[in-house]
Amino acid sequence: MRWVSRTEAAVGGLLLTVIFALMLVQAGQRYLPGGGWVWTGELARFGLVWMTFAMAGYLMGRDEHVTLKVIDYAPSRPLRRTVAVFADVMVAIVCLNLAYEAFGLVLEQTSQTTPALGLPVGYFYVIPLAGLLLTTVRSVVAVFRPRATGKERTA
Amino acid sequence: TAMGGGDDDGGDGTVTLSFANSYTDQHPHTRCGIQAVAETINGMDNGVTIETFPNSQLGEDAERFTSVMSGDVDLDVQGSSALASTYAPIGVLDMAYAFEGPDQLFEFFDSAAADRLKDGFARKTGTRILDVWFFGMRHFTANKPIREPADLQGLRMRYPDSPVYLANAKAVGANATAVAFEEVYVALQQGIIDGQENPIPTIAEQSFDEVQSHVSLSGHQTGSQLIVVNEGSWRKLSRQQQDALQKAVHETRAKNRTCIEQEERKVLDEWKRNGGMTVVEDVDRQAFARRAEDYFTRTLSGEQREAYEQIRQSAK
Amino acid sequence: MSMALLAGAIVALLALRVPVAFALLGPCLTYVTMEGHSFGLSMREVTGAIDSFPLLAVPLFVLVGVVANHAGIADRLFDFALSVIGRIKGSLGYVNIGVSLGFSWMSGSALADAAGLGKVEVPAMVRNGYSTRFSVGVTAASSLIGPVMPPSIPAVIYASIAAVSTGALFAASVVPAFLMATSLAIVVFLWARRQSGLESQPFDWALLRTAAVRVAGPLLTPVIILGGILGGVFTPTEAAAVGAAYVLLLGFAYRTVRLRDLGGILRDTAATTASITLILGASGLLAWILAREQVPRAVAGAMLGFTDSQVVFLLLVNVLLIILGAVMEGTSVLVITVPILLPIAVEFGVDPLHFGVIAIINLMIGLLTPPIGAVLYVLSPVTGLPVHEVFRGTVPFLVPLLAVLLLVTFVPSVVTFLPGVLGL
Numbered sequence A: 001m002r003w004v005s006r007t008e009a010a011v012g013g014l015l016l017t018v019i020f021a022l023m024l025v026q027a028g029q030r031y032l033p034g035g036g037w038v039w040t041g042e043l044a045r046f047g048l049v050w051m052t053f054a055m056a057g058y059l060m061g062r063d064e065h066v067t068l069k070v071i072d073y074a075p076s077r078p079l080r081r082t083v084a085v086f087a088d089v090m091v092a093i094v095c096l097n098l099a100y101e102a103f104g105l106v107l108e109q110t111s112q113t114t115p116a117l118g119l120p121v122g123y124f125y126v127i128p129l130a131g132l133l134l135t136t137v138r139s140v141v142a143v144f145r146p147r148a149t150g151k152e153r154t155a
Numbered sequence B: 001t002a003m004g005g006g007d008d009d010g011g012d013g014t015v016t017l018s019f020a021n022s023y024t025d026q027h028p029h030t031r032c033g034i035q036a037v038a039e040t041i042n043g044m045d046n047g048v049t050i051e052t053f054p055n056s057q058l059g060e061d062a063e064r065f066t067s068v069m070s071g072d073v074d075l076d077v078q079g080s081s082a083l084a085s086t087y088a089p090i091g092v093l094d095m096a097y098a099f100e101g102p103d104q105l106f107e108f109f110d111s112a113a114a115d116r117l118k119d120g121f122a123r124k125t126g127t128r129i130l131d132v133w134f135f136g137m138r139h140f141t142a143n144k145p146i147r148e149p150a151d152l153q154g155l156r157m158r159y160p161d162s163p164v165y166l167a168n169a170k171a172v173g174a175n176a177t178a179v180a181f182e183e184v185y186v187a188l189q190q191g192i193i194d195g196q197e198n199p200i201p202t203i204a205e206q207s208f209d210e211v212q213s214h215v216s217l218s219g220h221q222t223g224s225q226l227i228v229v230n231e232g233s234w235r236k237l238s239r240q241q242q243d244a245l246q247k248a249v250h251e252t253r254a255k256n257r258t259c260i261e262q263e264e265r266k267v268l269d270e271w272k273r274n275g276g277m278t279v280v281e282d283v284d285r286q287a288f289a290r291r292a293e294d295y296f297t298r299t300l301s302g303e304q305r306e307a308y309e310q311i312r313q314s315a316k
Numbered sequence C: 001m002s003m004a005l006l007a008g009a010i011v012a013l014l015a016l017r018v019p020v021a022f023a024l025l026g027p028c029l030t031y032v033t034m035e036g037h038s039f040g041l042s043m044r045e046v047t048g049a050i051d052s053f054p055l056l057a058v059p060l061f062v063l064v065g066v067v068a069n070h071a072g073i074a075d076r077l078f079d080f081a082l083s084v085i086g087r088i089k090g091s092l093g094y095v096n097i098g099v100s101l102g103f104s105w106m107s108g109s110a111l112a113d114a115a116g117l118g119k120v121e122v123p124a125m126v127r128n129g130y131s132t133r134f135s136v137g138v139t140a141a142s143s144l145i146g147p148v149m150p151p152s153i154p155a156v157i158y159a160s161i162a163a164v165s166t167g168a169l170f171a172a173s174v175v176p177a178f179l180m181a182t183s184l185a186i187v188v189f190l191w192a193r194r195q196s197g198l199e200s201q202p203f204d205w206a207l208l209r210t211a212a213v214r215v216a217g218p219l220l221t222p223v224i225i226l227g228g229i230l231g232g233v234f235t236p237t238e239a240a241a242v243g244a245a246y247v248l249l250l251g252f253a254y255r256t257v258r259l260r261d262l263g264g265i266l267r268d269t270a271a272t273t274a275s276i277t278l279i280l281g282a283s284g285l286l287a288w289i290l291a292r293e294q295v296p297r298a299v300a301g302a303m304l305g306f307t308d309s310q311v312v313f314l315l316l317v318n319v320l321l322i323i324l325g326a327v328m329e330g331t332s333v334l335v336i337t338v339p340i341l342l343p344i345a346v347e348f349g350v351d352p353l354h355f356g357v358i359a360i361i362n363l364m365i366g367l368l369t370p371p372i373g374a375v376l377y378v379l380s381p382v383t384g385l386p387v388h389e390v391f392r393g394t395v396p397f398l399v400p401l402l403a404v405l406l407l408v409t410f411v412p413s414v415v416t417f418l419p420g421v422l423g424l
């Protein structure tokens, strides 16, 4: 699992770098002659979507998704464990369902392409599909191998 | 074909249709647009009920059109430049100086030549174009008059972020900068961009007159919006229901145009009266139009070129 | 499937420790299937909610905050603030607020602030005779300045949903953020007056000069970010990118960020961003369902039938958002409630910028209140205090924050003044 997390983090970091670089280029472009590129904005937006799903499994593996953890303060250890298993099973079910949808969208025969890059729409869902499957794997693993409680992240 | 669409099939001949757009409650395309159609149909008691969803409630343009294709939204109002990413030839309707105004737009749209475009679109998307509504002529605003192509030199003009619009910019000789619609006001004010282009009602609604001194009546694009319906939702309707809906959308077209033109006149009169904006009427539209036609005949190919030439033919 | 059942299922899953994004998604997926919507709709709406140009500022502002934390800028701000007001009684309390204020120009989230500054400030205060509870309380409360003062991640999210200018909303938030800082300082003043033996540091010009030089670089960040946006040099997203590049350069210059740290910085930023954007996507699907069920229209009808007074409406909104902010995560509350409440607010004559600032302050106060109270959960391990003790420390600071909220609610000019002056 460790190399999976490393790969996810590497892909997430790479996509972040792409967004960062594209926006720097766009800021600079404003002060250069010639028209802007349309595809920079589109690729950066897609990068944000892909980064979200690329990191979903990483966060799940470390219990770092934003979660209401009041139950962790319950005194009964078996209760805590039961709830944790329930939550992991729920996440697995949700992710599997969404992954199935993403799979359908990847395979769907549609003529739609993205406006600027001309990317067939199905390709857009490849990274989300992979991310959701890896999140499913993480939640199933967590049912059998409890993790340490992760830190809080939110806006 | 429709894969979904919610529990709107009453099973007893009653159907509920969702009708969405991206415009505010006050915009003519809502007031004298989707709401007008809904009122007409809902007042008929013919088993069809229309629920309206203005203001991008059901998603942004591209997202909503995908939902129309899948049947999750039944009816929608879409610009042809946005639809062009699914069926390229339809984008021609939004090209600079393709049409000379709403009369020609409507005339072409009702002609046999347009049927080919509509059929091709229906085959490719599984959605049907019911009609076209007039969105207003698009004009340039800037802090100086734009009377001829040379006046665009050195100006950063904001255009919507889509290939058809960027082609339009090149066609008239503008230097296009993409800025999100919500940021245009601030970007104009702070000089990130020097000008933009939109129909008069939008310029007024967005208060661009506060940050721009001149509106030049270039009319470089006959703004239009297509009314699209999911084919599966359409087939759920009986023949009479289809006719009623088609008729309501078509009759709204005329009223909607009046609505837009009244709004246009009202705003222009106000600007002329209070000096809110200098209205430049002596724009050399011929010079712009020649340039655009020259550009498009050079760059367009295949089905797009065919459609473009048919439209240009209808003007002559 | 009824909306009550949908809401009930979400609340139950949240309570049972299902991560917020998945607790929202589960019932929504069930709804979409049961109502016969198309296969693929859920996935498209989830991704569609994230796929937005204004939201690109989110990862970049998170990056600014992560790098600023990593580069040790908090220490520099701390030394500087102490060298200025060190001799005043209760100085470390004011310094705590001042550091949060300085850091708020570089950070868009409360948690980055609380986690980063808590480690420095709480031990320093305790060493100097402040009670742990008070120290944690002032740290928690002052961390809320971060997401209100621009750059602000909640503001970026609100602007993208409400289709208002991010720059204008940033300008609107500046005065309320200063008011929050001032109101917290008043609590410190009242508290310190009754204490004895809060050691203060003598004033020293040499120290001040050194500290000022060390803080000059970081304090240029708001000039680049906010100045860049309001001065018309960049759009907010571009300013975020340029700001991140600048803070990175600072880190390299101070040798607190090294090339080998970059991997970790990128990973942390991507992870924090994803935890926010996944919730955004899930909330987007829920917002679509609510719109499809005509919930906004029903709520508007009920609200307009109940009262025609702007004051009563805004009070109701405050109560509603405080409660939601306490039991839900802020991003999801924004995505779900703004499409419903904003049109009603406009009907009542409330300015969308004004409404945005009210909503953001409300939801940020929720970060201090159990059961969600994310700031409490961040500070608990940092300080070794149990969560309920952290909360007891923050209670006295809820009073001034609520006072600022009421002021901002009923004196719109507090919000609209600066955008007005700047002509936004």
Ligand code: NA
Pocket (backbone or CB within 6 Å): C096, C097, C098, C099, C100, C117, C121, C138, C139, C140, C142, C143
């Ligand atoms: Na602080």
Ligand code: NA
Pocket (backbone or CB within 6 Å): C103, C104, C105, C106, C107, C108, C109, C145, C146, C147, C148, C149, C150, C151, C152
């Ligand atoms: Na901030």
